[in-house]
Amino acid sequence: MSDVRAILDVKDVAKTYRTRRNGRWQVVHAVRGVSFRILPQHIVALVGESGSGKSTIAKLVTAVERPNQGQIVFDGRPIEEWRRHLRAYRRQVQMVFQDPYAALNPLNTVRYMIGRPLINYRHLGQDALSDEIRRILETVHLTPVDEFMEKLPFELSGGQLQRVVTARALASEPRLIVADEPVSMLDVSIRAEILRLLDELRRQQGVSLLYITHDLISARMLADEIVVLYRGTVVEEGAALSVAKNPRHPYTQLLLRSIPNPWAPPEETAIDLSRIDRTSDEGGCVFRARCPHVMDRCAQEVPPLRRVESQQVACWLYEASGVAVGRSDP
Amino acid sequence: MALLAVENLRVTYGAVEAVRNVSFHLDRGQILGIVGESGSGKSTLGYAIAKLLRPPGQIVGGHVWFDGVDLVPLSELELKPIRWRELAVVMQSGMNALNPVAPIRRQFEDAILTHRPMGAKAMRERVREMLALVNIEERYADHYPHELSGGMKQRVAIALALVLEPKLIIFDEPTTALDVVVQRYIVQNLKALRERYHFSALFISHDLGTVLEIADRVAVMYAGRLVEVQDARSLLQHPQHPYTQALLSCFPDPRADHIEVMGIPGSPPDLADVRPGCPFAPRCAQIIDRCWRETPAYLASPDGNGVACHMVKEREGSAYV
Ligand SMILES: Nc1ncnc2c1ncn2[C@@H]1O[C@H](COP(=O)(O)OP(=O)(O)O)[C@@H](O)[C@H]1O
Ligand SMILES: Nc1ncnc2c1ncn2[C@@H]1O[C@H](COP(=O)(O)OP(=O)(O)O)[C@@H](O)[C@H]1O
Numbered sequence: 135m136s137d138v139r140a141i142l143d144v145k146d147v148a149k150t151y152r153t154r155r156n157g158r159w160q161v162v163h164a165v166r167g168v169s170f171r172i173l174p175q176h177i178v179a180l181v182g183e184s185g186s187g188k189s190t191i192a193k194l195v196t197a198v199e200r201p202n203q204g205q206i207v208f209d210g211r212p213i214e215e216w217r218r219h220l221r222a223y224r225r226q227v228q229m230v231f232q233d234p235y236a237a238l239n240p241l242n243t244v245r246y247m248i249g250r251p252l253i254n255y256r257h258l259g260q261d262a263l264s265d266e267i268r269r270i271l272e273t274v275h276l277t278p279v280d281e282f283m284e285k286l287p288f289e290l291s292g293g294q295l296q297r298v299v300t301a302r303a304l305a306s307e308p309r310l311i312v313a314d315e316p317v318s319m320l321d322v323s324i325r326a327e328i329l330r331l332l333d334e335l336r337r338q339q340g341v342s343l344l345y346i347t348h349d350l351i352s353a354r355m356l357a358d359e360i361v362v363l364y365r366g367t368v369v370e371e372g373a374a375l376s377v378a379k380n381p382r383h384p385y386t387q388l389l390l391r392s393i394p395n396p397w398a399p400p401e402e403t404a405i406d407l408s409r410i411d412r413t414s415d416e417g418g419c420v421f422r423a424r425c426p427h428v429m430d431r432c433a434q435e436v437p438p439l440r441r442v443e444s445q446q447v448a449c450w451l452y453e454a455s456g457v458a459v460g461r462s463d464p
Numbered sequence: 465m466a467l468l469a470v471e472n473l474r475v476t477y478g479a480v481e482a483v484r485n486v487s488f489h490l491d492r493g494q495i496l497g498i499v500g501e502s503g504s505g506k507s508t509l510g511y512a513i514a515k516l517l518r519p520p521g522q523i524v525g526g527h528v529w530f531d532g533v534d535l536v537p538l539s540e541l542e543l544k545p546i547r548w549r550e551l552a553v554v555m556q557s558g559m560n561a562l563n564p565v566a567p568i569r570r571q572f573e574d575a576i577l578t579h580r581p582m583g584a585k586a587m588r589e590r591v592r593e594m595l596a597l598v599n600i601e602e603r604y605a606d607h608y609p610h611e612l613s614g615g616m617k618q619r620v621a622i623a624l625a626l627v628l629e630p631k632l633i634i635f636d637e638p639t640t641a642l643d644v645v646v647q648r649y650i651v652q653n654l655k656a657l658r659e660r661y662h663f664s665a666l667f668i669s670h671d672l673g674t675v676l677e678i679a680d681r682v683a684v685m686y687a688g689r690l691v692e693v694q695d696a697r698s699l700l701q702h703p704q705h706p707y708t709q710a711l712l713s714c715f716p717d718p719r720a721d722h723i724e725v726m727g728i729p730g731s732p733p734d735l736a737d738v739r740p741g742c743p744f745a746p747r748c749a750q751i752i753d754r755c756w757r758e759t760p761a762y763l764a765s766p767d768g769n770g771v772a773c774h775m776v777k778e779r780e781g782s783a784y785v
C-alpha cells in the first residue's frame with residue numbers, strides 16, 4: 135500500500151463546530167481523528183448514516199473548511215500549502231453534490247455550464263471549446279450531443295442533470311472527484327447508470343474518487359475500499375467486498391442487517407428496537423450505547439483500529455484476535 | 465367485503481392525468497404496497513383515496529369504496545367523522561406531518577379530544593402508551609417536533625395515526641429520507657403494531673425492497689397506471705410485467721456473492737404528452753409491435769391479481785380475462 139504514493143492522504147483529521155442549542159453553546163465533534171488514503175485511480179467509499187461526518191470530511195478535503203487537528207496531503211503537498219494555490223487545487227479536486235437541481239443555475243444552458251470551467255481553468259479558445267464540450271458530453275453519455283448542448287436544466291431528467299454536474303466537474307481535468315451522495319436523490323432505476331459512469335471515469339480518465347454515501351450496497355458495487363464512519367469516527371475499513379459482505383464491527387453489521395432484504399427470513403434482519411435513540415457520552419467507544427455486545431471496557435477506553443483478517447476494526451471485541459494497527463507516515 | 469375497493473379512479477392536475485383508471489382492492493388486515501418511480505402517481509393515488517388532493521388536483525372519475533361507502537362524492541363535513549378515526553394518513557418524514565408549533569403531547573390530545581374524548585388522567589396514560597409503542601420515552605411528549613430526530617418524528621407520526629385505532633392507514637413514503645437502520649426499525653415496528661391493532665394499510669414507497677418486506681400484496685404503478693398487482697411473495701419470485709422485473713433487479717440481495725445492477729435505462733414518460741402504445745415500451749426489453757400501437761389493458765384475475773402487458777397476455781393466454 136505504501137509503495138504507490140497516495141493521491142490523497144487524510145491523517146488524523148478532526149473538526150469541531152460550536153453551535154447554540156437550547157440557548158447554550160455546544161461543541162459538536164463532527165469528525166474525530168479520521169485517517170484514510172486514496173491511491174491513484176482508486177475509489178474509496180465513506181459510508182455512514184446522516185450526521186456521521188461525511189460531508190464535513192468532503193468540505194475538509196475540498197479546502198472549504200479547515201481541520202482543528204491533523205493534516206490532509208494532496209499529491210504529496212499538505213493542503214495548507216495548496217491554499218496559496220487554491221485555483222490550482224480546485225482545478226484538480228472537484229466536487230459533485232447530492233442535489234443536481236441546486237447545483238446548476240436554471241438559466242444556463244448545458245453548453246455554458248460545461249464551457250465555463252474550460253475557459254476559466256484551461257483557457258480554451260472558441261474552436262477548441264466546442265470540440266471539448268462535445269467530447270466531455272460524450273464521456274458522460276449525454277448523447278446525441280447536439281440535442282443536449284442547448285438544453286436548460288428544467289428540460290433534463292434528474293439522471294441527466296447529474297451527468298451534467300459530473301461533466302462540469304470533469305471539465306477542469308481533475309485528479310480527484312469528491313462525490314457527496316451523488317445518487318441519493320435519484321430514482322433507484324437510474325442510480326446504476328451514474329455509478330457505472332463514475333467507474334468508467336476512474337478507468338478511462340484516471341481520476342480518483344471519494345464516494346460518499348449512506349448506502350453500503352452502492353459502496354460495495356463501486357468502491358475498492360470502504361471506510362465506515364460512526365459519529366465522526368472510523369469504526370471499520372477494508373476492501374469493499376469484505377466490509378460490505380462480512381462486516382466485523384457491530385455497527386457495520388447493523389447497517390448490513392438493516393438493508394431491505396425480502397429474500398432473508400425476518401429473524402436474519404431483525405434488530406433490537408430499544409437502543410435506537412441512545413447516544414454515548416464522550417469518551418470510550420462512540421457506538422457503545424447502541425451496541426448489542428457492549429462491555430465495561432467500551433465506556434473506559436476508545437478502541438483503536440486493529441487488523442481483523444482483511445479489515446481494520448475499532449472494537450474491543452477483537453482485542454484478543456486483532457493486531458493493533460499503527461499508522462506509519464511515509 | 466374488502467375494506468377498500470378503488471374502482472376506475474382517475475385524477476387530473478389540469479391537463480395532466482396523473483392517475484389513470486386505477487382499480488384494486490384491499491382486504492381487512494392486509495397491507496398493500498404501492499411502488500413505482502417518482503412521478504408515477506403514487507402520492508396522487510394515496511391523497512385521492514384519503515380525499516386530501518389540493519387544487520388543481522381533482523378526482524375526475526371512479527369510486528373509492530371504503531367500508532362500503534363511496535368517499536368520492538362526500539363533502540368535507542361528511543368526511544370529518546371518517547378522517548383519523550377510520551382512515552389516517554402518515555406522510556413522508558420531514559413533511560408537515562406534525563404541527564411544528566405544538567408539543568407532541570398536545571397533538572395527541574387534540575386528536576383524542578376531537579374524536580374520542582376522555583379524562584385527563586386516561587389521556588395522559590394513552591399518550592404514554594402510544595409513544596411506548598414506537599419506543600419513545602414519555603419525556604419527549606413535552607418536546608416540540610423540531611427537537612426530535614427525523615426517525616423519532618416519523619415514529620411519533622405513526623403513533624399519532626394509530627391513536628384512534630383507524631381501520632385504514634395510508635403511509636406515503638414513510639421510510640424515505642430516513643437512515644437505513646431507522647427504516648429497518650419502522651418496518652419491524654409496523655409489523656408488530658399491525659399484529660396488535662389489526663389495521664389495514666396502503667404502504668406507498670419507491671423502495672420495492674422495503675415494500676416487499678412489509679406488504680402482503682404489491683401494486684406496481686407506472687405513468688399513472690397499475691401495471692401489475694400480485695402477492696408480495698409471488699411478485700418477488702415471479703414478477704410478470706417487464707417493468708416489475710426491471711425494478712426488482714435494482715434491489716439486489718445484500719448477501720449475494722456477486723451484485724450487478726443494470727438499472728432501467730431511460731426515464732418515465734412525460735405525463736403531459738399522450739402517445740399511443742404502452743407507456744413502458746421505450747424502456748422495455750421485451751417489446752412486440754403491438755406495444756407501440758396499443759396501450760395494454762390492465763387485466764385482473766378473480767383473485768385480484770392483474771397485469772397490463774401484451775407480452776404476458778400472449779404468454780399466459782387465458783389466465784387473465
Ligand atoms: N456548519 C456546522 N455547524 C454546526 N454543526 C455542524 C456543521 N456542519 C456539520 N455539523 C454537525 O456535524 C455533524 C456531522 O455532519 P455532516 O458532516 O454533515 O454529516 P453527514 O454528511 O455524514 O450527514 C452533525 O452532527 C452536524 O450537525
Ligand atoms: N400539485 C401538482 N400540480 C401539477 N402536477 C402535479 C402536482 N402534483 C403532482 N403532479 C404531477 O402528477 C404526477 C404524479 O405525481 P406524484 O403523485 O407526486 O407521483 P409519485 O408520488 O409517484 O412520485 C407527476 O407527473 C407530477 O408532475
Ligand SMILES: [Mg+2]
Nearest residue numbers: 188189190314
Ligand atoms: Mg452529508
Ligand SMILES: [Mg+2]
Nearest residue numbers: 506507508637
Ligand atoms: Mg410521492
